[in-house]
Amino acid sequence: MENHVVCVPFPAQGHIRPMLKLTQLLHFKFEFSITFINTHHIHQTLFKNHHRSPEDDDPKDILSAINSIVTNKLELPLKELLVTKLLDNYNSNSDCLQPRVSCMISDVGMSSFTLRVAEELGIRAVLLETASACSLLAYFHCRQLLDKGIIPLQDQSCLTNGYLEKSIDWISSLKRISLKDMPSFIRTLNPNDMNHMMLNIVMSNAHRALKSEAILINTFDALEQHALEDLSTIFPNIHPIGPLNLMVDHHISKKDTINSGPLMNSNEYMKWLDSQEPKSVLYVSFGSLVGVDQETFIELAWGLANSLTKFLWIVRSDQVIEKSCTIEFNRFKEEINGRGVLVTWCDQEQVLAHPSIGGFFTHCGWNSTIESISYGVPMICWPSAADQLINSWYCCNCLGIGMKMSEHVKRDYVERVVKELMETKNGKEMGTKAAKWRNIAIEATMSSHGSSYDNLKKVVNNVIKVHQ
Numbered sequence: 001m002e003n004h005v006v007c008v009p010f011p012a013q014g015h016i017r018p019m020l021k022l023t024q025l026l027h028f029k030f031e032f033s034i035t036f037i038n039t040h041h042i043h044q045t046l047f048k049n050h051h052r053s054p055e056d057d058d059p060k061d062i063l064s065a066i067n068s069i070v071t072n073k074l075e076l077p078l079k080e081l082l083v084t085k086l087l088d089n090y091n092s093n094s095d096c097l098q099p100r101v102s103c104m105i106s107d108v109g110m111s112s113f114t115l116r117v118a119e120e121l122g123i124r125a126v127l128l129e130t131a132s133a134c135s136l137l138a139y140f141h142c143r144q145l146l147d148k149g150i151i152p153l154q155d156q157s158c159l160t161n162g163y164l165e166k167s168i169d170w171i172s173s174l175k176r177i178s179l180k181d182m183p184s185f186i187r188t189l190n191p192n193d194m195n196h197m198m199l200n201i202v203m204s205n206a207h208r209a210l211k212s213e214a215i216l217i218n219t220f221d222a223l224e225q226h227a228l229e230d231l232s233t234i235f236p237n238i239h240p241i242g243p244l245n246l247m248v249d250h251h252i253s254k255k256d257t258i259n260s261g262p263l264m265n266s267n268e269y270m271k272w273l274d275s276q277e278p279k280s281v282l283y284v285s286f287g288s289l290v291g292v293d294q295e296t297f298i299e300l301a302w303g304l305a306n307s308l309t310k311f312l313w314i315v316r317s318d319q320v321i322e323k324s325c326t327i328e329f330n331r332f333k334e335e336i337n338g339r340g341v342l343v344t345w346c347d348q349e350q351v352l353a354h355p356s357i358g359g360f361f362t363h364c365g366w367n368s369t370i371e372s373i374s375y376g377v378p379m380i381c382w383p384s385a386a387d388q389l390i391n392s393w394y395c396c397n398c399l400g401i402g403m404k405m406s407e408h409v410k411r412d413y414v415e416r417v418v419k420e421l422m423e424t425k426n427g428k429e430m431g432t433k434a435a436k437w438r439n440i441a442i443e444a445t446m447s448s449h450g451s452s453y454d455n456l457k458k459v460v461n462n463v464i465k466v467h468q
């Protein structure tokens with residue numbers, strides 16, 4: 001019997017990309033029919049034939065998506081879609097002749113309604129976690145921070161007076177992590193603020209995940225062994241199947257791979273990378289959402305320029321450059337002529353895999369982090385919000401493949417950290433460790449006993465496939 005899976009990603013680049021990779025594996029490797037449910041906005045972003053534009057992944061859209069989830073606006077349309085179009089087994093009235101849906105794979109961020117819909121319609125439910133095991137574990141334990149009265153923070157001064165240095169000693173795999181490295185939503189000051197709202201959402205998601213038949217997570221056994229062990233005592237059905245980018249590289253032929261980002265002309269920056277020395281270029285990108293304020297942006301720019309390191313910097317077209325900064329920014333561009341290349345979007349995996357790349361200055365979104373690990377690239381970790389803080393902590397404090405950059409960025413500081421990663425023995429050692437992690441990641445994704453590949457095969461056979 002043919003099998004049909006319906007996938008429901010959270011509507012943001014950092015979530016769509018891993019879901020698309022999973023669907024490619026299910027379709028090309030395991031021969032599933034797939035229905036991918038997308039918002040109109042994201043669909044246009046993925047398939048329009050131009051570089052990123054300012055409206056792509058506008059944080060306002062993310063907030064409105066969160067609002068639609070919280071106010072439960074998506075449950076009914078999803079149910080109607082499934083009932084009228086997708087559950088009709090080869091119904092001739094249906095405009096898509098597909099076998100009946102047997103399983104729904106949805107993002108953990110959509111689970112507040114997808115699990116209920118799946119249960120009502122008798123479809124099995126699997127969740128995809130696009131963030132790290134460490135962050136999922138942290139979210140799960142946030143309730144104890146509230147119960148113990150550690151959060152909400154008493155007042156604003158807790159953010160600066162050392163309070164966040166307090167360590168948490170009851171999560172064994174997070175080795176005395178301190179509050180400052182926990183996901184940023186714990187920095188709530190009262191039950192009505194945005195952090196509190198997000199904290200409630202991520203905590204509920206983590207607890208609700210228990211009810212799914214399986215949770216697939218974009219990491220691999222060896223990388224987050226202790227966090228995964230802790231998690232599996234809470235969720236026995238958690239299955240690491242990453243890095244999904246390597247799973248796709250190893251199991252899907254190039255001609256079948258779907259471009260999961262805006263289409264782009266990569267010739268120029270790739271040609272420039274081809275002309276650079278091995279490991280001499282720093283790749284700088286802060287993902288699809290993080291914006292940088294004017295002052296910090298200019299400090300970053302001059303820090304990069306003054307380091308005299310070669311760099312490829314993604315300055316998204318939605319990065320605001322105010323009039324008052326244009327002259328300064330133009331001066332910077334003249335200064336770096338030939339030494340630095342700025343583009344609005346790139347094929348990040350292709351860039352990270354390029355031999356000229358020696359470091360990645362990143363905000364530690366989990367996709368960027370695991371992609372960097374997949375290609376053996378050490379990092380400068382400059383987390384901005386959410387899970388990025390704990391991802392950065394893990395790379396710097398546990399894996400030894402990242403240098404932490406504190407929040408307050410000044411040009412001399414940027415220059416120093418960039419030089420340290422790209423030029424010193426310390427930086428080289430991080431590169432060596434990162435290369436080791438790349439080899440372990442490759443092993444995990446191989447069809448001959450790779451842990452991630454085996455895990456995916458097991459979930460496909462035991463949960464996702466219909467057995468008759």
Ligand SMILES: O=c1ccn([C@@H]2O[C@H](COP(=O)(O)OP(=O)(O)O[C@H]3O[C@H](CO)[C@@H](O)[C@H](O)[C@H]3O)[C@@H](O)[C@H]2O)c(=O)[nH]1
Nearest residue numbers: 014130131287288289314345346348365366367368386388
């Ligand atoms: O020029 C670029 C820049 C980025 N990317 C890709 O875009 C994705 C960015 O994802 P990520 O690094 O995770 O950053 P965000 O877009 O910020 O991701 C959101 O989703 C992540 C996964 O849940 C969370 O870890 C982050 O905190 C959250 O901000 C990656 O796959 C990159 O390869 C490109 O292809 N080209």
